Amino acid sequence: MHRTRILRNLDFILLLPVLLLILIGIITIGSATHMNMPNPNRYYYVMRQSMFVIANLVLGYYFLRFDYRMLKDLAKPLYLFNIGMLLAVMFFGHTVLGAQRWIQLGPISLQPSEFAKAIMIICLASFVDRKLPTLDNFTSWLPVFGFVFVPFFLVMKQPDLGTSLVFAAILLGVMIVCGFKKKYFLAIGGIGLAAAPLLWGVLHEYQRNRIRVFLDPGLEPYGSGYHVIQSMIAIGAGLFSGKGLFGGTQSQLDFLPENHTDFIFAVAGEEFGFVGVTFILLLYLLVIYRGLTIAMNASDNFGCLLGVGVVSMFSFHVLVNVGMTSGIMPVTGVPLPFLSYGVSSLTTNMFLITLLLNIDLHPQKLRFD
Amino acid sequence: MLNKEFADRFRVMMVCIIGIFVILIARMAYLQLYRGDFYYRQAEGNRTRFTTILAPRGIIYDCNGEELVNNKPGFVVSLTRNAGEKYSPELIAKLAVYLRMSEDDIQKIIDKNKDSYEPVRLMRDAPPDVVTKIEENMRDLHGVMLEVQPVRNYVNRELAVHALGYVGEVSDYDISQGRFQDLKAGSIVGKFGLENFYDQFLRGTDGSYREEVDVNGRIVQILSKVNPHPGQSLVLTIDAKMQRVAEEAVDKQLALLRANGVAPNARACAVVAIEPNTGEIKAMVSRPGFDPNLFVNGISSKNWRVINEDPFNPMTNKAIAGEYPPGSTFKIVTGAAALQTGKVTPNELIFDSGRHWLVDMRNAGGEALGYIDFQTALAASDNVYFYEMGNRLGIDLLDQYAAKFGFGKATGVDLYGESSGMVANPAYKKKVFNEDWFLGDTFNASIGQGFNLVTPLQDALMLCAIANEGKQFKPHLVKKVINDDGSVFKTFAPELINTIPVDKNNIELIQRGLRGVTQEGGTAASLAILPVVVAGKTGTAENPHGVDHGWFIAYAPADQKPSLVVVVVVEQGNYGALSAAPIVRRVLEYAFKEQE
Structure with missing residues (x-):
């Protein structure tokens, strides 16, 4: 596709909020990290995040020249690659904070589970697209469930409950749009509730503890409840208009742990206040709304399913991350899209946005021109 | 086509998503607007610490001006009272090792001071090896701090001890008896001898620091300071x-x-x-x-x-x-x-x-x-x-x-x-x-x-x-x-x-x-x-x-x-x-x- 056409037809109502979120993210990362960095590298994280933003913008621009439908053919190898990558993490990954999630690639630590989310969206869209005509009763859905379950299980074994639940969220979005019956939803929900005790047994001890502490953070004011308590204090202390950039004592003085990654939202809450976080949440809502609109207007089922997957994933991320930092969701390692520092998640999320733009840019199958 | 036939399904999804955002924004309003003052105070409590600067007690001189009782700087190991209402057992166990005290004794001191906003002073005039160990392990000792405070020094040890007396922490009994009722638990008062009889002159008025501290209890800056007022000195008739x-x-x-x-x-x-x-x-x-x-x-x-x-x-x-x-x-x-x-x-x-x-x-x-x-x-x-x-x-x-x-x-x-x-x-x-x-x-x-x-x-x-x-x-x-x-x-x-x-x-x-x-x-x-x-x-x-x-x-x-x-x-x-x-x-x- 031609350069000028791409630029002219880009959905800026989607792109601008995303760029704004990324900018807010970079500023907040700067605020959260500069205190603890030695002087010449004071803005190490800011530089790194910015560098990858630019790289991803360039990559994204090239990606827009291709038709997203080519991904359909890549789905099968991607799925296998995904499984292989997750297995690799299992055997070669190194452990951070009790979970095996990282793979070292040169100077970059990669989190394969982040990429797995994007791959999952593509593969599921392709898989369901092919099965769509036959998806009319419960049993016809079973292959779809199985399709999701394999990577779900592998990620959960890392253990990374957060990411595995992202897969479930993507599946849920697809199920809603594909008309999965309400009575089946209710049945699954019922079975899920009944099986909760069983699930409790499957969870890792640290995960169980997180849920316990989620229900009562006071259980461990200096243990795993500490994060949530300090995070809630940070957000609450922001009051209406915030303490100003670099003015948040909770993060500047290190009371807030993981403040540039999973708990970045608390930094924003403390420094930008209710006005700031509401603005950020509305930006997300706009992104998601635009994403869903693009899915609705997609010219084929594959594009529609891709869009739905992306939207589901973003919604789930925002819900779980903001919920976690504000104490209404258990602590799971789910980053906040565009704001949290992290190469893997940034790359994945920016790719997914370009995917939405791509769907929007390619209304029908291109003829040779 | 999915989207053309079933637009209502997308609407259901959008409604669900909007619902999520309403909940999140409501949660923000609850934390930042409704409960904001509470969390603001908690954050202030996290970062600010009041430390008493003990007023040095007055010097006691003999009739020829020889110092019989004075003060020397000593390290005090204390626990701050930050966000935690309870100190973790691990922390107390660690302190017990460093301070060579039993966990029970430490807990007792904490319990005794539980109604005070002062740091809990666990060990006054800590010996140098204890101070070194605490300093080295500060990162693991959340809420522990070292203060330099004047420590009473009886220059000649036993000499005239029954006349001079000695000081110690004011007891609950002393406070309940009324004489020291305006003092905080843990304050140093004269317990015996002239230290006791002339306590009102010797004691002086404590000052305080309001400090900003980071999560490890390290002082980032001093926000305000009230200088202590040293006690008055005594010149004895004793030679x-x-x-x-x-x-x-x-x-x-x-x-x-x-x-x-x-x-x-x-x-x-x-x-x-x-x-x-x-x-x-x-x-x-x-x-x-x-x-x-x-x-x-x-x-x-x-x-x-x-x-x-x-x-x-x-x-x-x-x-x-x-x-x-x-x-x-x-x-x-x-x-x-x-x-x-x-x-x-x-x-x-x-x-x-x-x-x-x-x-x-x-x-x-x-x-x-x-x-x-x-x-x-x-x-x-x-x-x-x-x-x-x-x-x-x-x-x-x-x-x-x-x-x-x-x-x-x-x-x-x-x-x-x-x-x-x-x-x-x-x-x-x-x-x-x-x-x-x-x-x-x-x-x-x-x-x-x-x-x-x-x-x-x-x-x-x-x-x-x-x-x-x-x-x-x-x-x-x-x-x-x-x-x-x-x-x-x-x-x-x-x-x-x-x-x-x-x-x-x-x-x-x-x-x-x-x-x-x-x-x-x-x-x-x-x-x-x-x-x-x-x-x-x-x-x-x-x-x-x-x-x-x-x-x-x-x-x-x-x-x-x-x-x-x-x-x-x-x-x-x-x-x-x-x-x-x-x-x-x-x-x-x-x-x-x-x-x-």
């Missing part, structure tokens, strides 16, 4: 050099008495050296003593056991709280009463056959001096003569004079815990022992045995009256209170509290008798060799529980206006001339060699 001489003399003498077997239990002793013309106490010794520095940081249970289980009660200031029968030192009172009431004239000769003719009570050692007058009787401490004085006076008159000399009530010295002693009368004997009063009881009273009890300070005050024309000045240990800038806040001038109703010539008769004591033929002739003329009186107080207590009381110079009274009692020391007199001699020797 540290004389005090030292007296203490050394006591220790040497006690060791000697124990070593040569005449007094195997001679471990307790009291000395008072006082100026009769002013009431200024120049030295005050009580034995056994203890090191007050042990109490400053909270005494260990091991040290406390050693002190508390000592049968000779190191914690008692025997100079003011020890009660002993006055023994023959009381003959001064009996003699003064007899002369003043005209029951005897100075020249009347009374025949001493070795025993009194009414009641079979004898002289010590079976002596019989024949016809003797007042002066000889006093110098030789003749019992029979004074039995007769008692006989002529009767117990009521004798008691009256005892009271006029100040026995039976506290002297009002500037220390807490003074005993009032006891002037026994028939009613007392009836009440306590349910027995009638016999002439023999009066005889005993007239030579200072039996029921009467005096403190060394009371006995000293009695002798002051003789040495100073019947005048008694209030005994005191503090000359003045001085401000931080060196200006004088308050001066304690000599305060005449009593003049005994004994004529000048009668007093002179007694003085002459007492001078005879230290001359050839007197009971303490060993003091004759001193370069100063000494008047004194020996005493041996009968002790039904062991070896008798030895007294010697003296003043000098006896040929001019006397300037110093020295009183010594050695518990279970045997004869006063043997046990107590050498200590008096040493003190006088020092005092008057120094002046010439």
Whole structure:
């Protein structure tokens, strides 16, 4: 596709909020990290995040020249690659904070589970697209469930409950749009509730503890409840208009742990206040709304399913991350899209946005021109 | 096509997503608007810390300006009270190792301070190795901090400990009693001695820091500071050099008495050296003593056991709280009463056959001096003569004079815990022992045995009256209170509290008798060799529980206006001339060699 056409037809109502979120993210990362960095590298994280933003913008621009439908053919190898990558993490990954999630690639630590989310969206869209005509009763859905379950299980074994639940969220979005019956939803929900005790047994001890502490953070004011308590204090202390950039004592003085990654939202809450976080949440809502609109207007089922997957994933991320930092969701390692520092998640999320733009840019199958 | 046929499904999804965002924004409103003030305060509580800067207590100087008690900087290990209402067991376990305390002890200190907003002070004046360990492990010790605070320092350890006293953390009991009610738990107050009596001057006003700290408790910046106001200093009447001489003399003498077997239990002793013309106490010794520095940081249970289980009660200031029968030192009172009431004239000769003719009570050692007058009787401490004085006076008159000399009530010295002693009368004997009063009881009273009890300070005050024309000045240990800038806040001038109703010539008769004591033929002739003329009186107080207590009381110079009274009692020391007199001699020797 031609350069000028791409630029002219880009959905800026989607792109601008995303760029704004990324900018807010970079500023907040700067605020959260500069205190603890030695002087010449004071803005190490800011530089790194910015560098990858630019790289991803360039990559994204090239990606827009291709038709997203080519991904359909890549789905099968991607799925296998995904499984292989997750297995690799299992055997070669190194452990951070009790979970095996990282793979070292040169100077970059990669989190394969982040990429797995994007791959999952593509593969599921392709898989369901092919099965769509036959998806009319419960049993016809079973292959779809199985399709999701394999990577779900592998990620959960890392253990990374957060990411595995992202897969479930993507599946849920697809199920809603594909008309999965309400009575089946209710049945699954019922079975899920009944099986909760069983699930409790499957969870890792640290995960169980997180849920316990989620229900009562006071259980461990200096243990795993500490994060949530300090995070809630940070957000609450922001009051209406915030303490100003670099003015948040909770993060500047290190009371807030993981403040540039999973708990970045608390930094924003403390420094930008209710006005700031509401603005950020509305930006997300706009992104998601635009994403869903693009899915609705997609010219084929594959594009529609891709869009739905992306939207589901973003919604789930925002819900779980903001919920976690504000104490209404258990602590799971789910980053906040565009704001949290992290190469893997940034790359994945920016790719997914370009995917939405791509769907929007390619209304029908291109003829040779 | 999915999207064209089932647009409503997308709408369902959008509604769900909007629902999620409504919940999230509502949650933000709850945290930041509805509960915002609470969390704001929590964040402030996280980052700000109030630290008390203890006001250094006033310095205590001797009369020559020598520092007896001052302050040294010491590290205090404390726990801050930040967000946590509870301290984690892991933290307490770690601290227990570093501080070499038991976890229970640490928990007890925390519990004791739970209602205070102050940091909980776990260890005052921590030794250097503990400080190093805490500093190195600060990152793991969330909420632990090191403060530099003044720590009370008793420069000469045991020296004059019973007069100086010691400090410690104010107890709940102290606070409930009202005297320290405006103080916070953990404040340092005087617990004993002058530290206690003059606490309001010495204490000063604490200051505070408001600091910003990071998660590891490291200070980022000081937000505000209120300077502490140091306490006022005391200038004592005590002469540290004389005090030292007296203490050394006591220790040497006690060791000697124990070593040569005449007094195997001679471990307790009291000395008072006082100026009769002013009431200024120049030295005050009580034995056994203890090191007050042990109490400053909270005494260990091991040290406390050693002190508390000592049968000779190191914690008692025997100079003011020890009660002993006055023994023959009381003959001064009996003699003064007899002369003043005209029951005897100075020249009347009374025949001493070795025993009194009414009641079979004898002289010590079976002596019989024949016809003797007042002066000889006093110098030789003749019992029979004074039995007769008692006989002529009767117990009521004798008691009256005892009271006029100040026995039976506290002297009002500037220390807490003074005993009032006891002037026994028939009613007392009836009440306590349910027995009638016999002439023999009066005889005993007239030579200072039996029921009467005096403190060394009371006995000293009695002798002051003789040495100073019947005048008694209030005994005191503090000359003045001085401000931080060196200006004088308050001066304690000599305060005449009593003049005994004994004529000048009668007093002179007694003085002459007492001078005879230290001359050839007197009971303490060993003091004759001193370069100063000494008047004194020996005493041996009968002790039904062991070896008798030895007294010697003296003043000098006896040929001019006397300037110093020295009183010594050695518990279970045997004869006063043997046990107590050498200590008096040493003190006088020092005092008057120094002046010439």
